[in-house]
Amino acid sequence: MKNPLTPEVLADPVALTRALVDIESVSRNEKAIADWVEDVLRGVPHLTTYRYSNTVMARTSLGRDQRVVLAGHLDTVPINNNFPATVRGDLMYGCGTSDMKSGVAYALHLAVALTEPRYDVTYFFYEAEEIESAYNGLFLVSEAHPEWLTADFALLLEPTHGIVEAGCQGTLRATVGTSGVRAHSARSWHGVNAIHAAGEVLRRLEAYEARRVTVDGCEYREGLNAVRINGGVAGNVVPDRCTVEVNYRFAPDRSPEQAEAHVREVFADFEVAITDLASGALPGLEAAPAQEFLAAVGTAPVGKLGWTDVARFAALGTPALNFGPGDPNLAHHPDEHVEIGKIRDGAAVLRRWLSVA
């Protein structure tokens, strides 16, 4: 089969977005798209290309003072009656249009087009961002080949609707449990109802006042929410166990350890078990390439509220920003789409940034 990523397609970020959307690549099924992307990159004389599982990396070696990474994941969430891509007016619909094949198209387009970028550039296309960390291509490479990711600055092309979103908030999940004593509900005074006891957990959540924190001019807004609750044994039994699962999104001025201590303090006197904990990332606006990127965009950055892989770059010591044409609120929706004008605008920004000598 012929590679659908032809020179004509690669020359146009919009056509390239559509071609990438039309290569189905639900998480754990990225082989075909990785094969085509690798095939393209190996044909570009100014790049050296590497592959690890279904993650593909290519880089220039021009001896520049600075190196930047442009990164995007190749996988999508499961298709939901939104494959292949369709275009209606200025909107392109389909699974991955927003999250994030339009961002991947930026990087692949520039990898081919820019023979002499102002910095050395690492183009990084990775697998399995939408599922558990254990499969994440950026995580796997950071373990197996951390030197592939060495850079002064990273741009993650996740959907931000054309603005610059800086850093990201951390996320913590915990279960908060209550215990009681079972009894037949016809003689309930012999028992202690664990669901009733969970009322105090919900009371604290309802009364909770979330912080709003400004770091380097970017506001981060926290949240502490119950995301699940479960309790009960049978219709005639006073239950002895109730579990509330909470999700704390915390600003990047707090470390994971501080976030955990805070949650344990909020739910003092209850059984708290941390089930998931990921660090946030500070905005990372100080690096010279970051400043020059912001100048090319021309608008002020805002804080990224969702957790993204910029936190993985931050953990590697590389400041990172989020920038992509898709609307993050449409990601994972059946009617996911991207504004075609925004693809063109963003591609022009990146070309301007990387081309100015």
Next chain:
Amino acid sequence: MKNPLTPEVLADPVALTRALVDIESVSRNEKAIADWVEDVLRGVPHLTTYRYSNTVMARTSLGRDQRVVLAGHLDTVPINNNFPATVRGDLMYGCGTSDMKSGVAYALHLAVALTEPRYDVTYFFYEAEEIESAYNGLFLVSEAHPEWLTADFALLLEPTHGIVEAGCQGTLRATVGTSGVRAHSARSWHGVNAIHAAGEVLRRLEAYEARRVTVDGCEYREGLNAVRINGGVAGNVVPDRCTVEVNYRFAPDRSPEQAEAHVREVFADFEVAITDLASGALPGLEAAPAQEFLAAVGTAPVGKLGWTDVARFAALGTPALNFGPGDPNLAHHPDEHVEIGKIRDGAAVLRRWLSVA
């Protein structure tokens, strides 16, 4: 196969209890036990015997002024490493020893032994009490042959540990729901958390003061409990729905309609859906056979807190009491057992009551 309910076994309520326990009869598997019981009853000259599905009824027709029913269910909950029966000292262990083959043994023993009872007696052995009402033999016969159940008084031989438990409490189940608006938990202020909103439902349950009501000298103690709670969409979503299932056990001075109105008042402003509602039964101590039965027992009755099929008799206009040797707290437990002395004591009480001219 020879009927294990031999004349020697039928003459001894303890041996008969054991023989009945050793005929496995988990709900919906009562054919064998019903066949053997029917076979016994058809051989008794002073009884006329009828069968409907796996429910068997036999009655005297002596022209007495009063008719009483002795009733017991033939089925058990599922076996749980407690079959067949074993005897250790004064205790007989096994599935159904307490609930309620010791009670069934009373009725079957007396059906054979008492040729001239002081009242006309209807012996009623029914299927499927431990599962949904739709299968309950007492319910099915009350629909198909209500005349089989006509009587001035009914004694239900459910486990009461040798005391008289009068009437029963009603039971109501309802779901109390809260609604919200979904949002990504990273931007939770765009949503409304339905689990947090359920805090007020639990607060009302925790603060609830249950009534204690005395009717005809019997105390009934109510209870209102959450028995299940469920809510949540995913680990990163502010949930838009939470459901608390509550169980209200209400004294028999309250009608089902009054019970429903009360629950709706307690949870005013929430979405309340009634999922199950069964009337209680007043103590029913006025009938002459009831008074004479209480005299034979010699101890004061107490209110029955759990719901039992006495409510079905009450609905048919027949006052009913609960009386059996088993400990109701051991029913449905793996170590279910009955005190052999209590079987003998109760059988003596019943024989005294039904024999006195």
